[in-house]
Amino acid sequence: MMAGVGAAATTAVAQTKPAGFPAPGTYDHLTPDPSQVRQGGGQAGAFQDLEGHWHAAQIGEYTAYKVYMNTGGTNYQAVVPREIKAFVKYPGDTLVALTGLASHSKLGGGVFGQQQFRGAGLQLVDYRYTRRSLLERLVGAPTLVVRQAGGPWQEVPRSKSAFQQLFLTLLADDAAVVTELKTGRPRPGQDATRLLTQYADARVTQQMQIAGSTRP
Amino acid sequence: MPSESPLASLRAAAEGVRQQLQVNAFDAAAVQRLSDFIEQQRPSIKDSEKQGVVTALGCFLGQCLVDTYGGTWAQGPDKTTGVGINRAYFFNPFFRVSEQLAKGEAESVVKFFAGIPERLALKPVRKNWIS
Numbered sequence: 001m002m003a004g005v006g007a008a009a010t011t012a013v014a015q016t017k018p019a020g021f022p023a024p025g026t027y028d029h030l031t032p033d034p035s036q037v038r039q040g041g042g043q044a045g046a047f048q049d050l051e052g053h054w055h056a057a058q059i060g061e062y063t064a065y066k067v068y069m070n071t072g073g074t075n076y077q078a079v080v081p082r083e084i085k086a087f088v089k090y091p092g093d094t095l096v097a098l099t100g101l102a103s104h105s106k107l108g109g110g111v112f113g114q115q116q117f118r119g120a121g122l123q124l125v126d127y128r129y130t131r132r133s134l135l136e137r138l139v140g141a142p143t144l145v146v147r148q149a150g151g152p153w154q155e156v157p158r159s160k161s162a163f164q165q166l167f168l169t170l171l172a173d174d175a176a177v178v179t180e181l182k183t184g185r186p187r188p189g190q191d192a193t194r195l196l197t198q199y200a201d202a203r204v205t206q207q208m209q210i211a212g213s214t215r216p
Numbered sequence: 217m218p219s220e221s222p223l224a225s226l227r228a229a230a231e232g233v234r235q236q237l238q239v240n241a242f243d244a245a246a247v248q249r250l251s252d253f254i255e256q257q258r259p260s261i262k263d264s265e266k267q268g269v270v271t272a273l274g275c276f277l278g279q280c281l282v283d284t285y286g287g288t289w290a291q292g293p294d295k296t297t298g299v300g301i302n303r304a305y306f307f308n309p310f311f312r313v314s315e316q317l318a319k320g321e322a323e324s325v326v327k328f329f330a331g332i333p334e335r336l337a338l339k340p341v342r343k344n345w346i347s
Binding site: 093 | 236240265268275
């Protein structure tokens with residue numbers, strides 16, 4: 001009876017790790033845990049746990065599917081997207097865990113994407129690193145998702161008309177951006193970050209004008 | 217919509233590579249990482265992608281020259297794109313990347329990059345490119 005419970009517990013633990021790692025207990029005690037690596041050259045950073053708290057960590061190598069982090073000691077522990085919300089490698093790269101991307105069933109375990117913009121309640125993330133082609137990963141068109149107020153991620157469409165439609169909905173309260181979206185020729189890959197930045201800057205300016213006009 | 221300038225395209229490509237290489241800046245450490253990356257990828261780069269990879273990685277190496285040695289993106293005497301430094305020297309980062317891709321570490325971009333100060337110390341030649 002107890003052995004059965006133990007086996008079930010082992011299985012449960014194994015399911016929280018990436019499929020590429022053998023389950024704990026399936027290799028002998030002299031074999032190092034394959035989810036941990038010794039490595040040098042990590043860089044200062046931090047990660048955000050699932051409750052939203054930030055913790056300092058050394059950030060090692062990472063891919064779209066896992067990051068090696070060290071929160072103390074000599075070993076780097078592999079962490080997969082569904083275990084954290086985000087990590088930052090100082091001075092500025094932020095990678096966000098994207099889980100539940102509806103249009104990508106094969107990415108069900110989640111992926112890490114590079115944050116391109118955050119402001120005015122909007123967040124834009126590029127996860128082109130999941131592509132197989134080296135050239136596409138280096139300089140291909142970005143694969144973008146956007147969300148508003150921490151809501152669900154939405155794919156940024158590659159077609160101009162669908163892109164216009166989505167961004168008109170997201171940025172509806174900015175007359176200048178709306179005009180540009182309606183009269184210009186927005187290019188989804190190149191213009192998404194610029195339009196969001198323009199929108200957020202206008203919100204800041206608006207807030208400052210309101211604050212300035214209400215002073216005695 | 218404003219169209220992207222050639223300079224902005226070069227910098228955007230360099231930034232895309234920086235993120236992929238997971239380095240923080242366009243400096244000597246980044247060039248070391250670039251060299252390691254080229255060695256790692258050399259055997260597996262498809263012929264159809266080679267030119268594009270050279271262009272992307274060349275943009276990155278060029279931006280390292282710009283940021284580290286105060287260079288500027290420029291057009292050389294033979295109309296090629298490269299980086300001019302001190303208004304006296306012109307370097308083609310795309311050629312340097314293609315050399316390491318073709319010949320390996322004997323033509324390492326690290327050696328090229330580390331040798332720049334020595335070359336800059338030589339007697340300057342007259343500027344003959346457009347920046």
